[in-house]
Amino acid sequence: MKPIYLDHAASTPVHPEVARVMYQMLLEQHGNASSVHTFGRAAKKIVSGARDTIAGFLGCAPDEWIFTSGGTESDNLALFGAAEASADKGKHIITTAAEHHAVLHTCSELEKQGYSVTYLPVDSTGRVSLSDVEAALREDTVLISVMYVNNEVGTVQPIEEIGRLAGELGILFHVDSVQALGALPLTLRELPVDYMSFAAHKINGPQGIGGLYVRRGAPLAARQHGGLQERGRRAGTESLAGTAGFAKAVELAAGGLGERQAHALELRNALLTELEHRIGREAYVLNGNPEHFVPGIVNLSFPGIRTDVMLMNLDMEGIAAASGSACTSGSLELSHVLQAMKLPEEVLYSAVRFSTGLGNTNEEIRLAAQKVETILKRLRK
Structure with a gap:
């Protein structure tokens, strides 16, 4: 793949x-x-x-x-x-x-x-x-x-x-x-x-x-x-x-701003819909503001699965995602942003950022959601 x-x-x-x-x-x-x-x-x-x-x-x-x-x-x-x-x-x-x-x-x-x-x-x-x-x-x-x-x-x-x-x-x-x-x-x-x-x-x-x-x-x-x-x-x-x-x-x-916005929103909706279908809405938490947001950044927590473990497994499956800012994610530090938001520990320690852009397709998003499902099933066993 x-x-x-x-x-x-x-x-x-x-x-x-x-x-x-x-x-x-x-x-x-x-x-x-x-x-x-x-x-x-x-x-x-x-x-x-x-x-x-x-x-x-x-x-x-x-x-x-x-x-x-x-x-x-x-x-x-x-x-x-x-x-x-x-x-x-x-x-x-x-x-x-x-x-x-x-x-x-x-x-x-x-x-x-x-x-x-x-x-x-x-x-x-x-x-x-x-x-x-x-x-x-x-x-x-x-x-x-x-x-x-x-x-x-x-x-x-x-x-x-x-x-x-x-x-x-x-x-x-x-x-x-x-x-x-x-x-x-x-x-x-x-x-x-x-x-x-x-x-x-x-x-x-x-x-x-x-x-x-x-x-x-x-x-x-x-x-x-x-x-x-x-x-x-x-x-x-x-x-x-x-x-x-x-x-x-x-x-x-x-x-091409209008086209970029529409594409980002389409991919965001596809990811959330596919995840809800595959793992259930109760299996993840969507972090951020539900009204004031840009669609190209989707921060999700998978309670029970540590961020570094999820990222490592995603990478092995060929999916590049992040734990937060690129300037600190290399060291996998706990996100200061999520800490500032005072999120529950299980949400704070399991957050992954997916961000989309040029070249991403609906098919890629479906594959990514499928890989998340596979990883969660494997790790939660």
Whole structure:
């Protein structure tokens, strides 16, 4: 049986059209976009064109877009950059206990530098309450950071409501949108957000490149120093193949959003229906918010079967799934997101994330459900 990849929330296969664009860049372009000669100007045109394309599809101005090495750098640049630029106004930051470690570890580092961080709880579905955000506000609050879509359970946060609250009080607002791009409609100029983080490899683009949206007027202190690339906000020679590939991936993801959403929902429903038919609804628990979610991420617990045991057996059956964030699942640590949701122990210790995307079919989903049934029967004997 051909291996079945159900870990698209970790990383996605590169779209053939993206690969073709990148291959062309690698073969034909080698100039430095900071050089003034013909080769340099050609390189600059590629980077500028990619920036224009992404800005056009995401609804922002080209000068509000910064190319980075990925979502982690984008989160780091936003949090460190906004905090440092606003330190004279206050040193209090609000985030949630269910954020990606790229945000949580950055906040931890900021605490070492003298900042105060409030980690808000989430409910049993992984959603933060607007009233909790409001209650955590202080006179010295300068920044709020809440992810758009949780990478482990797919829960969508009330970003617009939080953003409006922050805007009314003059507080900066950062959103990790790594899992939202390609899953939800995004028009940045219409969102009450100051900073948004993105990564190309979550939307069938290349690994190693991402972006940070910075609203005009939002303060940002540079973290990487050297040249004057990205308008002095992020030094370093731009990746021609990376920027061009990212732009193509955004074009495909944004242009085909409706189709992507419908396909993801079809696969989600197929998985849940097939599992209910094969093992019974009482044999698994669906984790996440039943109303506010993206369909491409399905987090399921199989009480009585440890996560690592299930993942190992799935892998032996040719099914690639995960225990949560790709940045920690390699060590099979207990999910901090599910812990923040305060789930029962039998649910917490048996959770598996299935995430779908490009290339997945209904037949693959049926086969995956069949393998889950086989594994459960074998292990529960």
